Amino acid sequence: MTEKNQISFKRACxxxxxxxxxxxxxxxxxxxxxxxxxxxxRDADVLARAQKLGVIDGGETDIEQGVxxxxxxxxSTPVGAxxxxxxxxxxxxxDGAIIIDVGSVKGAVAQAATTLPDRLHFVPCHPxxxxxxxxxEAGFATLFKDRxxxxxxxxxxxxxxxxxxxxxxxxxxxxxxxxxxxxxAHHDLALAVTSHLPxxxxxxxxxxxxxxxxxxxxxxxKYSAGGFRDFTRIAASDPVMWRDVFLxxxxxxxxxxxxxxxxxAVMQRAIRWGDGKALEDAFARGRALRRAIVDAxxxxxxxxxxxxxxxxEPV
Amino acid sequence: MTEKNQISFKRACxxxxxxxxxxxxxxxxxxxxxxxxxxxxRDADVLARAQKLGVIDGGETDIEQGVxxxxxxxxSTPVGAxxxxxxxxxxxxxDGAIIIDVGSVKGAVAQAATTLPDRLHFVPCHPxxxxxxxxxEAGFATLFKDRxxxxxxxxxxxxxxxxxxxxxxxxxxxxxxxxxxxxxAHHDLALAVTSHLPxxxxxxxxxxxxxxxxxxxxxxxKYSAGGFRDFTRIAASDPVMWRDVFLxxxxxxxxxxxxxxxxxAVMQRAIRWGDGKALEDAFARGRALRRAIVDAxxxxxxxxxxxxxxxxEPV
Numbered sequence: 001m002t003e004k005n006q007i008s009f010k011r012a013c014x015x016x017x018x019x020x021x022x023x024x025x026x027x028x029x030x031x032x033x034x035x036x037x038x039x040x041x042r043d044a045d046v047l048a049r050a051q052k053l054g055v056i057d058g059g060e061t062d063i064e065q066g067v068x069x070x071x072x073x074x075x076s077t078p079v080g081a082x083x084x085x086x087x088x089x090x091x092x093x094x095d096g097a098i099i100i101d102v103g104s105v106k107g108a109v110a111q112a113a114t115t116l117p118d119r120l121h122f123v124p125c126h127p128x129x130x131x132x133x134x135x136x137e138a139g140f141a142t143l144f145k146d147r148x149x150x151x152x153x154x155x156x157x158x159x160x161x162x163x164x165x166x167x168x169x170x171x172x173x174x175x176x177x178x179x180x181x182x183x184x185a186h187h188d189l190a191l192a193v194t195s196h197l198p199x200x201x202x203x204x205x206x207x208x209x210x211x212x213x214x215x216x217x218x219x220x221x222k223y224s225a226g227g228f229r230d231f232t233r234i235a236a237s238d239p240v241m242w243r244d245v246f247l248x249x250x251x252x253x254x255x256x257x258x259x260x261x262x263x264x265a266v267m268q269r270a271i272r273w274g275d276g277k278a279l280e281d282a283f284a285r286g287r288a289l290r291r292a293i294v295d296a297x298x299x300x301x302x303x304x305x306x307x308x309x310x311x312x313e314p315v
Numbered sequence: 316m317t318e319k320n321q322i323s324f325k326r327a328c329x330x331x332x333x334x335x336x337x338x339x340x341x342x343x344x345x346x347x348x349x350x351x352x353x354x355x356x357r358d359a360d361v362l363a364r365a366q367k368l369g370v371i372d373g374g375e376t377d378i379e380q381g382v383x384x385x386x387x388x389x390x391s392t393p394v395g396a397x398x399x400x401x402x403x404x405x406x407x408x409x410d411g412a413i414i415i416d417v418g419s420v421k422g423a424v425a426q427a428a429t430t431l432p433d434r435l436h437f438v439p440c441h442p443x444x445x446x447x448x449x450x451x452e453a454g455f456a457t458l459f460k461d462r463x464x465x466x467x468x469x470x471x472x473x474x475x476x477x478x479x480x481x482x483x484x485x486x487x488x489x490x491x492x493x494x495x496x497x498x499x500a501h502h503d504l505a506l507a508v509t510s511h512l513p514x515x516x517x518x519x520x521x522x523x524x525x526x527x528x529x530x531x532x533x534x535x536x537k538y539s540a541g542g543f544r545d546f547t548r549i550a551a552s553d554p555v556m557w558r559d560v561f562l563x564x565x566x567x568x569x570x571x572x573x574x575x576x577x578x579x580a581v582m583q584r585a586i587r588w589g590d591g592k593a594l595e596d597a598f599a600r601g602r603a604l605r606r607a608i609v610d611a612x613x614x615x616x617x618x619x620x621x622x623x624x625x626x627x628e629p630v
Binding site: 019062081104128129130132133138142147148150180186187190191193194195196197198199200201202203204205206207208209210211212214215219220221222223224225226227228229230231232233234235236237239240242243244246247250253255256259260261262263264267268271272274276279280282283284285287288289290291292293296298299300302303304305306307308 | 319338344350358364376419426443444446447448453457462463465483495501504505506508509510511512513514515516517518519521522524525526527530534538539540541542543544545546547548549550551552554555557558559561562565568569571572574575576577578579582583585586587589591594597598599600601602604605606607608611613614615617619620621622623
């Protein structure tokens with residue numbers, strides 16, 4: 001994208017001032033893409049903290065008040081809230097406003113956007129970035145740098161809408177993301193594989209590990225460096241956000257979960273039968289895939305994610 | 316442990332000079348616990364590289380040659396090789412030698428040790444530490460620092476054996492590990508929970524993700540920051556080592572895998588039925604467990620394992 005300097009907004013309004021909303025506000029500010037940034041959040045304390053942190057210039061707990069005068073509206077709430085927000089925006093948002101979201105599910109978001117009038121331009125977006133932390137304190141301006149952001153434009157071909165899609169692309173590029181455009185259904189399947197299923201598995205493993213009565217809770221913690229601790233990172237993600245992902249991407253998640261369960265049954269049988277060759281062959285696939293992810297710039301090459309760096313581990 | 320300065324060995328022999336063997340050799344050297352450290356490896360090239368790196372003073376490809384004069388013998392091979400090595404040690408090792416291993420399974424190792432005469436003192440050990448990398452180049456002296464090392468002594472109560480167990484404890488303490496003693500069966504169940512099942516799940520997920528035909532291999536890599544990349548770390552671990560873990564800890568792994576599968580079926584049903592409350596309640600458990608692991612010093616508090624530190628993320 002070369003349009004970095006061609007976009008700027010009079011007033012951006014971030015609805016939902018958590019990890020992602022705050023990071024986006026900070027990135028917009030750093031790149032001087034919005035003259036003013038306001039926030040909307042149900043929680044007045046979150047707004048006060050975000051303002052104190054310099055994330056937003058001011059905030060409102062009421063959406064209709066909050067979006068007044070905004071030419072860019074960013075939805076960064078759990079996906080389940082998008083429908084009700086669109087209903088509020090339908091009459092409260094300014095003519096011509098560009099609306100983007102950051103949800104991990106795109107089909108349900110496109111469905112929610114059908115209540116919006118054509119004078120508003122909703123471009124569904126999913127920046128594939130985050131941490132396991134929540135709240136405005138967790139936000140940082142470089143969260144989206146070198147990460148992919150997937151846009152799934154609505155089925156509209158009018159010129160103002162096409163211009164809005166271009167602006168959304170330019171916005172993400174300006175804050176360091178790589179932009180990809182695809183249809184919502186493909187997005188929802190691809191992300192079911194690379195994000196939703198991994199989270200489901202991690203949440204499930206954390207629950208199952210703590211339920212083996214003969215192994216003490218303290219032992220699960222003490223010996224977690226054997227591998228378990230890796231899973232607890234994404235299992236520490238926001239429960240409401242993830243509840244909404246699974247409620248809104250049911251079919252794709254059940255499809256990839258079915259494939260995982262089949263593969264797990266194959267592994268289980270190989271263990272039961274003592275089939276060392278099958279196990280070794282299956283295990284050998286991991287290194288190549290990790291190397292490809294590191295080579296693509298989506299992962300650190302440092303052993304143990306570099307988390308033991310301070311202890312003298314080579315990097 | 317206060318015995319740090321009370322142990323020292325004339326000659327340590329490390330059988331299997333990979334990540335763990337090299338790290339242990341470097342740690343012994345740093346703490347001046349062995350006057351001389353030799354290596355044994357089937358691969359002469361590994362020995363040459365390890366010697367060049369200063370990990371070992373010299374090496375042999377033949378076990379019987381290699382262990383001559385050694386008063387400390389360290390087995391750091393895949394668990395499946397321990398039986399054959401014990402057979403060789405039965406006649407080649409010096410009277411009174413202390414033998415320790417580092418295997419992730421302890422019941423099978425204890426079984427393999429039954430071929431040893433009483434003049435040799437085998438203390439099964441499992442340092443719960445590692446990285447996803449392999450080979451002598453991956454070793455570093457602080458790998459075991461602040462990690463737990465579990466000892467599962469054999470059913471022997473003679474004084475020389477009890478002294479050997481004390482020496483093994485002192486050795487691990489001297490290189491920074493926390494020592495815990497338990498029986499082999501309990502170890503194998505606890506580690507099936509915190510290490511073996513997580514690895515099996517990670518290997519399986521990596522295989523399953525790459526098998527969804529309608530999602531391109533490149534997409535799995537590009538969008539891996541959504542969660543998938545976390546799993547690829549442990550799935551990049553040594554396939555032969557892990558094959559041997561599953562072949563040698565079958566019953567405990569099948570037991571905890573059964574529990575995981577049940578829990579996964581419950582989650583699957585909650586998704587299918589749209590039971591948001593069940594999902595949210597299950598997901599809410601993750602944060603507390605991760606916090607406990609961080610508080611126990613077994614994990615970094617930095618978001619994303621600190622791997623994005625260079626990009627300006629707060630730590």
